[in-house]
Amino acid sequence: MEIRIPVPRDFNYKRTALSHGWTDLPPFEIHPETLTITRVLDLDDTLPVTVVITGTKRAVHVEVPRKMGKRTSDSITRDVRHMLRLDDDLSEFYSAMRAHPEFEWIPTAGAGRLVRSPTLFEDLVKTICTTNCSWSLTKKMVQGLVNNLGRESADGRRTFPTPAAMAAMPTSFYVDEVRAGYRASYLKELAERVASGALDVEGWLTSELPTVELKKEMKRVKGVGDYAAENLLKLVGRYDVLALDSWVRATFARTRNKGRTAPDAKIARYYSRFNSWRGLALWCDMTRNWIEND
DNA sequence: GCGTCCAGGTCTACC
DNA sequence: GGTAGACCTGGACGC
Numbered sequence: 001m002e003i004r005i006p007v008p009r010d011f012n013y014k015r016t017a018l019s020h021g022w023t024d025l026p027p028f029e030i031h032p033e034t035l036t037i038t039r040v041l042d043l044d045d046t047l048p049v050t051v052v053i054t055g056t057k058r059a060v061h062v063e064v065p066r067k068m069g070k071r072t073s074d075s076i077t078r079d080v081r082h083m084l085r086l087d088d089d090l091s092e093f094y095s096a097m098r099a100h101p102e103f104e105w106i107p108t109a110g111a112g113r114l115v116r117s118p119t120l121f122e123d124l125v126k127t128i129c130t131t132n133c134s135w136s137l138t139k140k141m142v143q144g145l146v147n148n149l150g151r152e153s154a155d156g157r158r159t160f161p162t163p164a165a166m167a168a169m170p171t172s173f174y175v176d177e178v179r180a181g182y183r184a185s186y187l188k189e190l191a192e193r194v195a196s197g198a199l200d201v202e203g204w205l206t207s208e209l210p211t212v213e214l215k216k217e218m219k220r221v222k223g224v225g226d227y228a229a230e231n232l233l234k235l236v237g238r239y240d241v242l243a244l245d246s247w248v249r250a251t252f253a254r255t256r257n258k259g260r261t262a263p264d265a266k267i268a269r270y271y272s273r274f275n276s277w278r279g280l281a282l283w284c285d286m287t288r289n290w291i292e293n294d
Numbered sequence: 295g296c297g298t299c300c301a302g303g304t305c306t307a308c309c
Numbered sequence: 310g311g312t313a314g315a316c317c318t319g320g321a322c323g324c
Contacts, residue, residue: 021302133300133303134300134301138301243302
């Protein structure tokens with residue numbers, strides 16, 4: 001069966017699907033040419049389901065392999081809306097970008113929706129797995145988690161593991177199977193805290209704390225430093241942070257600083273004119289060339 | 295084949 | 310509050 005989800009007028013499926021590396025990490029898969037996103041979704045009280053997502057200017061289409069009841073169908077719709085940021089109101093952001101000729105392309109292209117996972121727990125684990133390593137190692141670690149601990153859907157693909165599934169494994173599993181190295185104890189501790197209810201990471205999505213305070217709370221998780229916390233803040237819809245990492249610094253140097261390394265303060269100054277939207281303006285600016293002719 | 299460097303950083307000890 | 314050094318892994322690179 002197919003679920004059709006209407007999208008905002010400024011939505012760009014291609015820009016969203018390729019907004020950052022997340023769709024390249026399991027249990028997401030993205031087809032390099034058609035940009036079809038395949039994703040395994042965990043359903044509470046039934047077998048996980050593999051959905052295939054495509055998009056146009058008017059709607060997102062979700063192909064589901066079997067007939068679903070209304071409750072399940074609603075759950076899938078909710079997850080897809082969440083992942084593709086369909087409920088994000090970017091009108092203020094686009095208005096701010098139109099005031100700067102070099103950034104006008106952003107509202108024109110409909111850029112700025114950063115793909116996220118169905119749960120912030122998944123985003124948090126994946127973010128820890130991106131730190132201090134190559135992208136290929138990040139993929140290897142995430143693949144290890146999904147292959148070993150994910151629930152299987154009918155087509156053999158697997159979900160991202162739940163906190164409980166991860167908490168049940170010993171630290172040695174994260175060292176030997178996931179190849180997480182020094183991150184192993186961080187992942188184990190995080191899963192235990194979330195599974196026990198001691199830490200409510202999903203609550204960060206709707207937290208009313210000021211960004212500075214929320215960032216402090218995020219950094220209480222072992223393995224989460226400035227970059228990781230600020231990356232997560234973007235995924236909960238807060239863009240008054242930059243999330244500078246080595247790739248952003250190198251890209252800024254190449255595209256905005258004549259090839260010379262720029263101090264973080266200079267990068268911050270450059271985007272400060274965008275105030276509460278500076279993090280999103282930076283990310284769109286750095287990734288503009290990921291897509292041509294959109 | 296081997297050693298070194300470093301990648302989508304963070305933690306701890308120390309000042 | 311700021312900083313140096315350690316930390317897992319694995320691919321790229323130079324020799």
